[in-house]
Amino acid sequence: MLEIQNVTKVFGGILALTGVSLKVGEGSFVGLIGPNGSGKTTLFNVVSGAFPPSKGNVIFNGQAISGMPPNHICRQGIARTFQIPQPIKSLTVAENVMLGTIFGSQQIGTACGLDRAREEALQWLDFVGLKLDPESYPDRMTAGDLRKLEMARAIATRPKVLLADEVLSGLNRDELKDASGILQKARDELGLTIIWVEHVMHVLMKLVERVVVLNYGMLIADGDPASVSKDERVIEAYLGRH
Amino acid sequence: MVEQIIMALLNGILLGGVLALLAFGLNLIFGVVKIIHMAYGQFVMLGFYFIYFFYTAWHIPLLLSMAMGIVAMGLIGILVQLVIINPLLKAPRLNQLLALASLIIVVENLAQVIWGADYRGIPLTMPIIQFGEIFIRSSFLIAFIGAILTLGLLYLFLNRTYLGLGIRAVAQDLEMAKGVGINPNVIYYLTQATGGALTGLVAAFFIPIYTVHPHFGASFTLMAFVIVVFGGMGNLLGGFASAFIIGIATSVTAVLSSKEIADILALVLFIGMMMIRPQGLFGTES
Numbered sequence A: 001m002l003e004i005q006n007v008t009k010v011f012g013g014i015l016a017l018t019g020v021s022l023k024v025g026e027g028s029f030v031g032l033i034g035p036n037g038s039g040k041t042t043l044f045n046v047v048s049g050a051f052p053p054s055k056g057n058v059i060f061n062g063q064a065i066s067g068m069p070p071n072h073i074c075r076q077g078i079a080r081t082f083q084i085p086q087p088i089k090s091l092t093v094a095e096n097v098m099l100g101t102i103f104g105s106q107q108i109g110t111a112c113g114l115d116r117a118r119e120e121a122l123q124w125l126d127f128v129g130l131k132l133d134p135e136s137y138p139d140r141m142t143a144g145d146l147r148k149l150e151m152a153r154a155i156a157t158r159p160k161v162l163l164a165d166e167v168l169s170g171l172n173r174d175e176l177k178d179a180s181g182i183l184q185k186a187r188d189e190l191g192l193t194i195i196w197v198e199h200v201m202h203v204l205m206k207l208v209e210r211v212v213v214l215n216y217g218m219l220i221a222d223g224d225p226a227s228v229s230k231d232e233r234v235i236e237a238y239l240g241r242h
Numbered sequence B: 001m002v003e004q005i006i007m008a009l010l011n012g013i014l015l016g017g018v019l020a021l022l023a024f025g026l027n028l029i030f031g032v033v034k035i036i037h038m039a040y041g042q043f044v045m046l047g048f049y050f051i052y053f054f055y056t057a058w059h060i061p062l063l064l065s066m067a068m069g070i071v072a073m074g075l076i077g078i079l080v081q082l083v084i085i086n087p088l089l090k091a092p093r094l095n096q097l098l099a100l101a102s103l104i105i106v107v108e109n110l111a112q113v114i115w116g117a118d119y120r121g122i123p124l125t126m127p128i129i130q131f132g133e134i135f136i137r138s139s140f141l142i143a144f145i146g147a148i149l150t151l152g153l154l155y156l157f158l159n160r161t162y163l164g165l166g167i168r169a170v171a172q173d174l175e176m177a178k179g180v181g182i183n184p185n186v187i188y189y190l191t192q193a194t195g196g197a198l199t200g201l202v203a204a205f206f207i208p209i210y211t212v213h214p215h216f217g218a219s220f221t222l223m224a225f226v227i228v229v230f231g232g233m234g235n236l237l238g239g240f241a242s243a244f245i246i247g248i249a250t251s252v253t254a255v256l257s258s259k260e261i262a263d264i265l266a267l268v269l270f271i272g273m274m275m276i277r278p279q280g281l282f283g284t285e286s
Helices: A040-048 A070-076 A093-103 A114-127 A143-156 A173-190 A201-207 A225-230 A232-239 B002-033 B040-056 B062-088 B093-115 B138-160 B162-172 B174-179 B184-206 B217-231 B236-256 B259-276
Strands: A002-011 A014-024 A029-033 A055-060 A078-080 A161-165 A193-197 A210-215 A218-223 B128-131 B134-137
Touching (some): A002 A040, A014 A055, A014 A210, A029 A040, A029 A173, A029 A201, A040 A078, A040 A161, A040 A193, A070 A078, A070 A093, A078 A143, A093 A114, A093 A143, A093 B162, A114 A143, A114 B162, A143 A161, A143 A173, A161 A173, A173 A193, A173 A201, A201 A225, A210 A225, A218 A225, A218 A232, B002 B040, B002 B134, B002 B162, B002 B184, B040 B184, B062 B184, B093 B217, B128 B138, B134 B138, B138 B162, B138 B184, B162 B184, B174 B184, B217 B259, B236 B259
Parallel strands (some): A029 A193, A029 A210, A161 A193
Antiparallel strands (some): A002 A055, A210 A218, B128 B134
């Protein structure tokens, strides 16, 4: 359903992505890994429309989406979470999620008022297990709760594909379990296709069914977790030549 | 003397309400579109002329002329976004400032060409309300009540409607807002239309109070700018509070000394704030 075709992204003279091609089928759960600076977030930025690719195409459900603005791509059904969760601090927890319900792919609340959107937003807060007062302001939240809010907002846009960018970074052991559990649940219960960038390898490898590895902006491995973790080039990329 | 000061105080509060409305528009545009609308006061002048024109040239009833003036200024707001700001959204801030500052020259000279340099106004006699020794002009009172009601409606709009949520999201985090599917262009146009319509509304409130001339807007641009920066740029509550502080301070000073000293005082207050709290009264340091 999502096809990345030969995507190259150049910043100044630096090749952030070099001819990356990737096909992701509906309902799959893909881990995207690679050392720092290997181009994972750049790839997310290209797919979500933060910037267009220098070369290549992104095809979603048979339609070329590369070059479209991010709000358009979100409405087509591709949502993302950001590496550093960024709630709107002057909006309540519920209102933050309502942004997703209202402006996402379903546009709930644009015609029938905010009550319906609020109801729906509360359901997503429940879905991610965020047990805060929905009418409180997100200025003093724990890292784990911020992640949950971030994921609730992304899922509230009712995407078909979720790009999860390092949802585990900075979390403690219990929070790790919660956050990764939300991705699993989103896949299993909502049928979302998930591409997940992560550095916390031991959690990722247990959950995903396929791992794609980037190094220096190039795709160097693609397969099931067991075989990728044994791949020579992947070990070399992470540990250096020995 | 005491009555005079009380009257000045009341007039300051009443005028502060209208200034708060003007500051709100300038603040909203700055907060959402991230540009400083240098010609905001000149738009009040333009709105004034529109209403004057509809009323005197087309003989449209005054209230309807005012409504048309508000709509016309809303459309002008959209036009400004389309023609001036959209092409400069990614330009350096200085270019944006210069473009909007040049709009002052364009608008003022356009007014001079169309309506001439004479003072124009719609003669209206509004009753004066008396409480003992205190006299209040009903035109001030109407403007104040209208401004406060409008601010209340704007508050509800920003907090209770989905477009309001969208405006607040774009104001705070554009990237995130786009990420949840908000089209920033729609929000920009909406903000400019609202900001423009507010200048039309302020002009309507000013009709029974002032006469208009091509340079009528300059003092209001300065006043709105002083109020907004004094309260903290982009901070709507700060703008509201400082509109009354500046309004009362200038009005009382004008009675105690002169109008010129009052203007000086406003700027002294402003400079003092910049020296003590550069982020403004309610602003947060960044």
